[in-house]
Amino acid sequence: MRQRASTSSRRSFLLSTGALAASALIPNALFAHTGGSSRLVVVILRGALDGLAAVPPYADPDYASLHRELAIAAPGAVDGALALDHTFGLHPSLAFMHERYVAGELIVFNAVASPYRDRSHFDGQNVLENGLAKPIGTADGWLNRAIAALPRGNGRSQERAVAISQNVPLILRGEAPVMSKSPQNTPDVDEDLLMRLADLYSKDDWFSARLSEAVQTDKMADEAGSLAMAQDGAVRTAAPDRVSAVTRMAATLMRSEGGPEVAVIEASGWDTHANQGGAKGALAQRLAGLDKALRTLADELGPLWPQTAVVVITEFGRTAAMNGTRGTDHGTGGCAFLAGGAVRGGRVIADWPGLNRAGLLDNRDLRPTLDLRSVFKTVLDEHMRVDAGTLANRVFPDSSGARPLKGLIRA
Amino acid sequence: MMQPEIAVLRFGLGARPGELSAAAADPRGWLAAQIKGAVPLAVQASLSSSDQIFSALLRAREERQEMKRESAASTDAKIAFNAVRDTYQPHYRAQVLARAQSASITSRPFAERLVHFWSNHFAVSADKGAVFGLAGTLENEAIRPHVGGRFIDLLLAVEQHPAMIAFLDNQYSMGKDSDAARMAARRFNEDGAPKRQFGINENLAREILELHTLGVNGGYSQTDVTSFAQIITGWSIGGGKGRLAGGTPGRFYFRENLHEPGAKTFLGKTYYEEGQRQGEAVLADLCRKPATAHFIATKLVRHFVADDPPGAAVERVARAFLKTGGDLPHVYAALIESPEAWEADSRKFKTPEDFVFSTFRSLNVSPSQPEEVLRSFELLGQRQYTPGSPAGWPDTSKSWDGSDALMHRVLWASRVAAKYDSGMDPMDLAASSLGGYARPETLTALHRAASSDQALALLLMSPEFQRR
Numbered sequence: 120m121r122q123r124a125s126t127s128s129r130r131s132f133l134l135s136t137g138a139l140a141a142s143a144l145i146p147n148a149l150f151a152h153t154g155g156s157s158r159l160v161v162v163i164l165r166g167a168l169d170g171l172a173a174v175p176p177y178a179d180p181d182y183a184s185l186h187r188e189l190a191i192a193a194p195g196a197v198d199g200a201l202a203l204d205h206t207f208g209l210h211p212s213l214a215f216m217h218e219r220y221v222a223g224e225l226i227v228f229n230a231v232a233s234p235y236r237d238r239s240h241f242d243g244q245n246v247l248e249n250g251l252a253k254p255i256g257t258a259d260g261w262l263n264r265a266i267a268a269l270p271r272g273n274g275r276s277q278e279r280a281v282a283i284s285q286n287v288p289l290i291l292r293g294e295a296p297v298m299s300k301s302p303q304n305t306p307d308v309d310e311d312l313l314m315r316l317a318d319l320y321s322k323d324d325w326f327s328a329r330l331s332e333a334v335q336t337d338k339m340a341d342e343a344g345s346l347a348m349a350q351d352g353a354v355r356t357a358a359p360d361r362v363s364a365v366t367r368m369a370a371t372l373m374r375s376e377g378g379p380e381v382a383v384i385e386a387s388g389w390d391t392h393a394n395q396g397g398a399k400g401a402l403a404q405r406l407a408g409l410d411k412a413l414r415t416l417a418d419e420l421g422p423l424w425p426q427t428a429v430v431v432i433t434e435f436g437r438t439a440a441m442n443g444t445r446g447t448d449h450g451t452g453g454c455a456f457l458a459g460g461a462v463r464g465g466r467v468i469a470d471w472p473g474l475n476r477a478g479l480l481d482n483r484d485l486r487p488t489l490d491l492r493s494v495f496k497t498v499l500d501e502h503m504r505v506d507a508g509t510l511a512n513r514v515f516p517d518s519s520g521a522r523p524l525k526g527l528i529r530a
Numbered sequence: 531m532m533q534p535e536i537a538v539l540r541f542g543l544g545a546r547p548g549e550l551s552a553a554a555a556d557p558r559g560w561l562a563a564q565i566k567g568a569v570p571l572a573v574q575a576s577l578s579s580s581d582q583i584f585s586a587l588l589r590a591r592e593e594r595q596e597m598k599r600e601s602a603a604s605t606d607a608k609i610a611f612n613a614v615r616d617t618y619q620p621h622y623r624a625q626v627l628a629r630a631q632s633a634s635i636t637s638r639p640f641a642e643r644l645v646h647f648w649s650n651h652f653a654v655s656a657d658k659g660a661v662f663g664l665a666g667t668l669e670n671e672a673i674r675p676h677v678g679g680r681f682i683d684l685l686l687a688v689e690q691h692p693a694m695i696a697f698l699d700n701q702y703s704m705g706k707d708s709d710a711a712r713m714a715a716r717r718f719n720e721d722g723a724p725k726r727q728f729g730i731n732e733n734l735a736r737e738i739l740e741l742h743t744l745g746v747n748g749g750y751s752q753t754d755v756t757s758f759a760q761i762i763t764g765w766s767i768g769g770g771k772g773r774l775a776g777g778t779p780g781r782f783y784f785r786e787n788l789h790e791p792g793a794k795t796f797l798g799k800t801y802y803e804e805g806q807r808q809g810e811a812v813l814a815d816l817c818r819k820p821a822t823a824h825f826i827a828t829k830l831v832r833h834f835v836a837d838d839p840p841g842a843a844v845e846r847v848a849r850a851f852l853k854t855g856g857d858l859p860h861v862y863a864a865l866i867e868s869p870e871a872w873e874a875d876s877r878k879f880k881t882p883e884d885f886v887f888s889t890f891r892s893l894n895v896s897p898s899q900p901e902e903v904l905r906s907f908e909l910l911g912q913r914q915y916t917p918g919s920p921a922g923w924p925d926t927s928k929s930w931d932g933s934d935a936l937m938h939r940v941l942w943a944s945r946v947a948a949k950y951d952s953g954m955d956p957m958d959l960a961a962s963s964l965g966g967y968a969r970p971e972t973l974t975a976l977h978r979a980a981s982s983d984q985a986l987a988l989l990l991m992s993p994e995f996q997r998r
Contacts, residue, residue, distance in 0.1 A: 165919070238736070238755075239746045241921050254746075258928075285911050286932035299932030303909070308941050312984060316940065316991055319975045323993045325931075332933035387918050388657075392733040393699040443729030444702045449736065481752060 156426050157461065157502050158373055159381045160366075160416065161262060161290065164409070164433040165244060166390035169447050170454030171439060171485065172402055173213070174229045174467075178206040181474035187441040189395050189402075198398030203227060207467050211398050212406035215414040219458050226462055226527060228455040228494065229469035232435055232487030234521070238449035240390070243434030248290035250492065250515045259293030261492075261514050265499050266381060267295040268509040278332065280381035281372050283365045291383050296328075298336045298379060300372060302364040340368070343375030362386045362412035370419030380503075386412070389433060393444040413458065425460035428502045428528060432491060438483050439474050452485035455494060461502060463529050490521035501528035533557040535965045536872055540998050541834060542639035544888025549639075550965040558866055564638040565862045567678045569645050571670065572636035573896075575628035580667035580692050581768075583621050584780025587663070588769055590617040618663025622656055623900035625666025626914045630903040634890035641677065644862065646883065647833055648673045651826075652688045652742060653922035654697040656915040664693035665915035681826070681856030682817045689738060689813065690782040692767045698734035698920065701766040702774070705730065705790020708763065710773050730790075735759035737920045743816040745825030750797060757796045762809040764789030823851035829925070830861070835871045837878065837926040843868040877997040879927035882910035884998055885939060889990055892963035893950050910938050940991055947986035956985035967994045 175191035176182050177200055183190045191210055192199040200208025201217040207229060209217050219225040235246035235254070242254035250261025266280050281298040282291050291297045313334060320326040362384070369382040388405055395402045409431075417424050436453025452472075458464065470488035472478040480486040492515050499505040499514065500523060511518065537557035538545045553560040571577075578586075590613040636642045649669040656665040672691040676684035688694055695701050704711050711728040735758040740746045766785045768777020777783025784806040793802045796812055803811045816822055827847035831839035843865070850864035865871060880888065886906050890896060897903050907913045911930070917923045924930075956976040960968045972992045979985035989995060 237746070238752065239740050240919060241740075242746050282932065284932070285935035285938060286929055292928060299934040301934050301938075303938070308937065309944060309984075311980065312940065312944055312987055315975060315979070315984070315988060319972060319988060319992060322969075322971060326936070326993050326996070329931065329933040329936045333937040336933060337937060390919075392731055393702070442731050443704050444699055444731040446699065446731065448732045483752075 157380065157504075158420070158423055158427040159498070159503060160369060160373075160384065160427065160429040160459075161382070162384045162386065162409075162413075162429060162431040163244075163247070163288065163290065164389050164431065165240070165385055165387040166433075167240060167243070167435050167437055167449060168389045168433040168453060169391060169395065169402060169437040170229060170433075170452065171436070171447075172395070172397070173210050173406060174203075174227055174454040175200045175208050175210065176206055176229065176471065176474070177208050179471070179474050181439075185440045185474055188445065189397050189441050189447065191398055203467050206471065207469065210403065210406050212403045213410045215410045215417075216456065216458065219413075219417075220465060223465035224458060224460055224462055225464040226457040227467045227469075228457070228489065229467065230452045230471055230485055230487055231455050231489045231491050231494070232452050233491045234518075235435065236451060238435065238451070240434055240449070245289065247432060247434050247491070248288065250495075250518075252517050260288070260290035261495065262290045262381065262383065263293030263295050263297065264514045265503065265505050265510070266291075266297075267293065268505050268513065269380075270504060278336075279379055280383070281336070281369070281379040282383045283369045284385060288383060288385060296332070298332055298372075300336045300340060300368060302361075302368040336372075339375045339378060340372060343371045343378065362408050363415040366412040366416035367419050370416055370421075370423075373420065374423060384412075391437070391446050392442070392448060393446040395441075395446045417459075427459040428461045428498055429456075429458045430494070430498060431456040431458070436485050439479055439485055440483065450484035451480050452487035455491060457494065457498065457527060461528050463526055468524075490518070492518045492521035493524055494527070496521065496523040497525070497527045501526075533872060534560075535967050536874065537561050538639070539888070539964075539967070540871075540877070541643065541866065543633055543636070543643055544639075544884070544891040544998070545963050545965070546635075546891045547894050547962045549891075550962065561640045561866045562863060564641040565644070565678055565859045568675045569638060569641040569677050570674055571628055572632040572638070572642070573628055575624065575631070577624055577628060577666070577670065578621055579780075580664050580671060581778060581780030583618070583663045583667065584692060584767070584769065587614065587617045588779055614659045614662060621663040622665065622915075623904070625670070626903050627897065627900040629666065629669070629914065630887070630890070631896045633887040634896040639891075644677050645669065645673055647830070648677055648684065650917065650922035650925075651829060652694065653917045653920055654693045654915070655917055655920075657918070658697055660696040661693055664696065667691075668693040676858075678859055679857075681851070681858055681861075682814055684858070685742065685813055685817060686810065688742070689734070689762075690765065692780055692782060695734065695765060695767055695782070698737055699731045700734040700762060702788070703731040703734070703759065703763050703765075704728045704788040705760055705763040707792075708790055709787040710785075713773070730756070730759040730763060732756060732759040734765075735762060738813075738816075741921055743813075743825070744819060744821040745828075748819070748821035748825065754797055757794050758812060760790040761794050761796060761801065761812055764806065765809060817856050818852075820848070820852060823848040823856070826861070827851060830865055831868075831870075833925050834865060835868070837928075840868075840870040843870040879931050880996055880998050881923065881925075881930050882907060882912040883923075885910065885990075885996070886942075888963075888995070888998070889943075889946060892959065892990075892995075893946075893954075895950055906942060909942055911935065939996070940987075943990040944983075944987045947983040947990065951981075951983035951986055953982055954986070956982060956989060959986070960989055963989070964992075964994055968992075969994055 171186055177193040194200050194202035194208050202208055216225055233246045234252040235243045245254035248260045249257050278296045278298040280291055281300055282288055285301045287297050287299050317330055320330055365384050369384055372378045391402050420427055432455050433453055435451055437447035437450040442448050472486040472488055496510045499510055534550050534553040534557045537553045537560055538549050541561050594613045633642055654661050654665050654668055656662045668691050672687035676687055706729055714728055732755055736755045739750050764785045766783050768781045768783035769779025789805055793800050801808050801811055827844045828839055830847055831843045835843055846868055847864045851861050854860040975988050976985045979988055
C-alpha cells in the first residue's frame with residue numbers, strides 16, 4: 120500500500136513513503152474506531168519552532184548553506200538526522216517520535232502554516248487558535264467550537280476537554296464548558312472553607328461555576344492519581360521537567376472514569392533568535408524535552424494510546440537563513456506532527472517548495488504549501504466525528520481554500 | 531457614589547487601612563496628585579545597579595574559566611550556567627522582594643500601578659539566563675525615573691537598557707557592511723569558505739514596532755522591520771573581549787564597528803543621521819505616530835477600565851497623547867477624566883499580582899522574605915518578571931480565570947489567612963478593604979465563619995475582593 124498526501128502536485132516526488140513496511144504490519148482492525156472513544160491531545164509550541172531544525176530537509180541543495188551551523192546533517196553523518204525518507208529527517212533529539220514514525224504512528228508535516236502571513240507571535244498564535252484567517256474577530260477557539268459540536272457521549276462528564284494549565288488558552292475558550300488543571304497540586308484545601316465559598320458564590324454564577332468545576336476536576340485527578348499509583352504498585356517520582364509533568368497530568372485525567380476526551384498542552388521557549396544550536400545546544404534540549412513529554416504521554420495513556428491522536432503545532436516557522444547571532448528570526452512555513460495509535464502514520468506529508476530563491480517566500484521564509492486547517496479539519500472529521508458541514512461553517516469559517524485531506528486516521 | 535472604591539481598588543493597588551477614607555473627599559484629586567515625576571521604590575532597598583550586576587557576572591565567568599582550566603572534570607556549559615545562576619539569583623530575589631514591599635506599602639499606589647503597567651508593556655523575562663539578574667533593574671532604572679515624564683524619554687531609557695538589549699538579542703546584531711563584518715569576511719577557513727556569517731538580528735527592531743510603539747497593525751512592513759534592525763545595529767552593552775571590547779561593562783554602549791553605515795529608509799522617510807543618532811531619530815518619530823498614541827491608549831484603557839476598552843475613552847487618551855507629544859501625566863489625566871473609568875459595573879478580575887499585592891495592603895503587612903513572594907507567585911502564576919513572551923502578561927480576565935487558578939487562590943488565601951490572622955475583626959477588615967463594595971451576603975458569611983482566619987480567607991476569596 121502506497122500512501123500519499125492528498126495534495127497532488129508536480130512536486131509530489133518529494134512526498135514521502137517511508138517506513139511503510141513497519142506500518143503495514145499493524146492490523147488496523149485491532150483499533151476499530153468506536154464513536155466517542157477517541158482521544159485528542161493538542162500540543163501548542165509557543166514562540167515559533169524552527170521547522171527546518173526539527174524536520175531537516177537534508178537533501179534540499181540550499182539547506183546547509185542557508186541554515187549553516189544550525190543545519191542538521193543527513194542521516195548517517197555524525198550527529199545526523201534520524202531518517203524519515205530521502206529528503207527529510209527528524210532532529211536527533213526526537214528519538215521517541217522517530218520510533219513512532221517507524222511504528223507507523225507518526226505523520227510529519229513540513230511546509231505548513233496557519234493562514235497567517237505576517238510575523239507577530241501574538242497575532243500568529245491568535246490565528247492558530249481562533250481558526251479564522253485573521254487574528255481578531257472571535258473570542259473563542261476552534262477546538263472549543265468543535266467540542267460544542269461533538270456527538271453526545273455516554274458516561275462523560277459535562278466538561279469534555281481540559282487545559283493542562285491554571286487557565287484556559289484561546290484555542291479552548293468558548294461556549295462548551297472546559298476544565299483547567301495544572302500539574303501543580305492543590306492539597307489540603309479545607310472542605311469546610313470550600314462549602315462556605317460555594318455558599319458565598321451562590322449569587323455569582325461566574326464564581327459559582329468555576330468553583331464547582333475546580334472541585335470536580337480535583338476529585339477526578341485525585342481518584343485517577345491514586346488508581347494509577349495502585350496499579351503501578353509504586354509511588355511516582357516527581358517529574359524531572361515541566362512538560363513531562365504536564366503530559367502526565369493530561370494522561371491521568373483522560374484515563375479517569377468520565378474524564379475528558381480532549382486535552383490541550385502548551386510549551387513555550389521556542390523563540391530561538393540567538394545561539395539556537397544544531398544537533399546539540401539550546402533548541403536540541405527543548406526538543407529532547409518535547410520528545411520525552413510525548414513518550415510520557417504515550418506511556419501514561421497506556422491502553423488509550425491506540426485511540427489517541429496528538430497534534431503538535433506552532434504559530435509559524437523561522438527564517439531559512441541563519442541570522443547574525445547564530446539564531447533564526449520569525450518566518451512563515453514550518454512543521455507540524457500528528458502522532459498516536461490512531462494515526463495512519465509512517466509518512467511525511469510535504470509539498471516541498473524548495474529553499475532556492477524562487478521557492479522561498481519573500482526571499483527569506485519557507486513557503487507554506489498546506490494550510491494547517493486542512494489537517495485540523497481532517498483530524499476532527501476522521502477522529503472525532505465532527506461533521507463536515509459544522510467544520511466548514513462553524514469551526515473554521517472562511518476556510519473553503521483549506522480542503523480536508525484524507526486518511527490521516529486509521530479507519 | 532462609589533468613587534473612592536474605584537480610585538483605590540481599580541486605579542490603585544487595593545486599600546490599606548484608612549486609604550478609602552483618605553481618597554473619599556476627592557477621588558480624582560487623590561489620583562491626580564500621584565502622577566507627576568519619578569516613582570522611586572517606596573522602600574529602602576540596597577539593590578545593585580545593572581552595571582554592577584553585569585560586571586559581577588563577567589568576573590564570575592572569568593573565575594569559572596580559571597577553575598575550569600584547573601580541573602578539566604566539569605563541562606564548559608555547566609560552569610557557565612552556574613556562573614549565571616549563582617551570580618544573578620541573589621539580585622533577582624532582592625528585586626522581587628523590594629517590588630512586593632513597595633507595592634504593599636506605597637502611598638502612591640496609582641503611580642506604582644503605572645510602573646507595573648509600563649514594566650509589563652516593556653516586558654523582559656528573567657527566564658532568559660542573560661536577563662535573570664537584570665530583569666528588575668529595567669523597571670527600577672528605566673521605568674521608575676520616567677513614568678511621570680515624557681514617553682520618548684521612557685522609550686529611550688528602555689530600549690537602551692542592557693536588560694532589554696540582552697532580552698531581545700541586539701547586542702551582537704551587525705550590519706553586513708559594518709567594519710566588523712568586513713574584517714570578518716577577510717578571514718577564511720582552510721576550505722576557502724568564510725569563517726562565519728555576520729548579519730542582523732531583527733528581534734529588538736520588530737518588538738519595538740509591534741509591542742512598544744506602533745502596535746501590530748501600525749502600518750509597517752517586513753522591509754521596515756529589516757531596515758529598522760539595520761538602523762539600530764551597534765546598540766549594545768559595554769564589556770567584552772576582542773571585537774566586542776569597549777564601553778563600561780553592563781551599560782549601554784554604541785558599537786560603531788557593528789553599525790551598518792549610511793542613510794536608511796524607514797516608513798518612507800530617509801534617515802541621514804550618523805551612528806547611534808539614527809536609531810534615536812527613528813524612536814522620536816515613532817512617538818509622534820498616531821498609531822503609537824492609539825496603541826498605548828488602548829492598552830492603558832484595557833488595563834484600567836475594561837478588557838474590551840471603550841472606544842470613547844481610548845480616543846480621549848490617544849488625543850491627549852498626540853496633543854502633548856506623549857507627556858505622560860497629561861495622558862494619565864485624560865484616563866482618570868474618562869467617565870467610562872468610573873462606571874462601577876465594569877470591573878476587572880484581578881491578576882495574581884493584583885490579588886497578592888491587594889491582600890498585603892488590606893492586611894497592612896509587607897513581606898519580609900523573598901521566599902514568601904516567590905512561593906506565592908509560583909503557586910498563583912505570574913512568577914515575577916517571567917511573562918513568557920515579550921508581549922508581557924495578558925491583561926484580560928480570560929487569561930486568569932481558569933477553575934484551577936481559582937482553586938490555587940483558595941489555597942493561597944487560606945495559607946495567608948492562617949499566617950496573618952491576629953484576631954482582627956473581619957467586619958472592620960471588610961470595611962477598610964472593600965468599603966461600599968462589600969455585599970451583605972459576604973458580611974453574613976464573615977459573621978458566621980468558624981474562626982477568624984476562615985473569615986479572612988472568605989473575605990479574600992469573595993467575588994468583590996477578587997475583582998477590581
